[in-house]
Amino acid sequence: MLITMLSTGTRGDTQPFIALGIELKKKGYRVRIAASQSYRQLVEGYGFEYAPMRGDVAKILESGVVKDADNPFKFFTSLNFKNDDLTELMIGGQEDMHKACEGADAIVYHPGATLGYFVAKEMGIPSILASPFPMTPTKEYPAIIFYDRLRLGKTVNKLTHHIFEKGFWKMANMGVKKYWVQRYGQLPKGFSNPYPKQRTASHPTITSLSPSVFPVPADWPQHVYSFGYWFIEDQSEYKPSKEVEDFLREGEPPVYIGFGSVGDKAHASESTEMVIRALKQNGKRGIINAGSGMQERENTEDILFIKSVPHEWLFPQLSAVVHHGGAGTTAAALRSGVPQVVIPFGNDQFAWGRRMVELGVSGGSIPRKELTTDKLADAITLTQSSAVKEKARELGGKVRAENGALKSADLIHKTIENYYSKERN
Structure with a gap:
């Protein structure tokens, strides 16, 4: 049986699908992953079928078209859809996703790829909403983009989830609407927000x-x-460069600093200077990820610049992780059992920054603008306190023991099995 996965985001959004796909392959499924061209090598490197998607997310993010939202309502206007690349992503990307679903027995989709729900309905197959953040309303805490704001009680908490759900759907439905009308001359049957419908036995949310x-x-509903x-648990096949290996071996565990694919390219030089000075003030060695938010310089005895090293392999060997607060990087830092510092730029990053402080595993959350x-x-000094180090170690152990990808693959297998056994009967 074939499972198609639709990923629409950055590497941090795509990599968890690979981890899930590895577990599904072990159960005998064929797995096809639709993702931006930037991640083709990553997908194929793990032996999955790669389905190309027009509109390269990595290049769009680097272009500065996508603006970081430093308050909840800016989040819904952070994309400029007049840009040619975004139009291509919106229409061409939907067509590519639809093509990737051909022949599938089930569809797993990111919240930004809502086409998955409507194609699954059209094909009469199960769909699984796979979200990197909570999408289902609850009274227990605010929605992810409101999390770092003033708390106004349980009723308002739930209201923020409904606002987030509707706003996210408004962003995600533009491409689906245009593509479906272009192809079929009308909207899909029952065209409306799919997230609340993705809570049934054949259409669960994970x-x-x-x-x-x-x-x-x-108060989360069933399903x-x-x-x-x-996580991609097995990193045994990864072989670091001699440069990285030597740097890690030749001194105390360094501090990692990386601002991900959404880093502020315009201030990359200033950010790099600031980071180097802060490391010197602490007498710390550093590994700096020279992505869009940092500028590559000459390596020194105490500073190593890198481009791409798997977080799951690298982070456990460090003394602290300083990052932008992307969901994937936060998860990898937690898994490593190493203290962290979050420098949020926008969107959900403020939530992860605040939550890490609440959990006691962080030296602080400092908005990039401040x-x-x-x-x-x-x-960074605070991350080296015994209290923070102990909390990080303890939580890291819990996170590693959860086996989230395996349990999620079991649930998907059960969903598919139940669906097709009922169909046969």
Whole structure:
């Protein structure tokens, strides 16, 4: 049987699908992953069928078209759909996703790829909403983009989830609408927000999230699940460069600093200077990820610049992880059992920053706009306190023991098995 996965985001959105796909392959499924061209090598490297998608997300993010939203309502206007690349992603990408679903027996889709729900309905097959953040309303905590805001009680908490759900659907439905009308001359039957409908036996929701980080709410309905993060557990085949290997071996565990694919390219030089000064103030060695938010420089005895090293392999060997607060990087830092510092730029990053502080595993959450050398140096110092190190170690152990990808694959297998056995009967 073939399972198609639709990923629409960055590497941090695509990599959990690979982890889930590895577990599904072990159960005998064929797995096809639709993702941006930037991630073709990553997908094929793990032996999956790769389905190309027009509109390269990595290049779009680097272009500066996508604006980081530093408040909840800016999140819904952070994309400029007049841009040619985004139009291609919106229409061409939908067509590519539809093609990737041909012949599938089930569809697993990211919240940004709502086409998956309507194609599954059209084909009469199960669909699984696979979200990197909680998408289902609850009274227990606010929606992810409201999490770092003023708390106004349980009723308002639930209201923020409904606002987030409707706003996210408004963003996600533009491409589906245009593509479907272009192809069929009309909207899909029953065209409306799919997220609330994705809570049935044949259309469940699974969140790639640790219940040790956000406990499963008591008021979540049936068929919404959160078993743990989806990690690529086996890194034994990864071989680092001699440069990385030597740097790690030749001194105390360094601090990692990386601002992901959404880093502020315009201030990359300033960010790099700030980071180097903060490391010097602490007498710390550093590994700097020279992505869009940082500028590559000459390596020194105490500073190594890298481009791409798997977080699951690298992070456990460090003394602290300083990052932008992307869901995937936060998860990898938690798994490593190493303290962290979050420098949020926008969107859901503020939520992860606040939650890490609440859990006691972080030296602080400092919005990028407020970052200074002294603040960063102080936060790194705090990560080395015995209390933070112990909390990080303890939570890391819990996260590693959850086996989220395996349990999620079991649920998907059960969903498919039940669906097709009922169909046969």
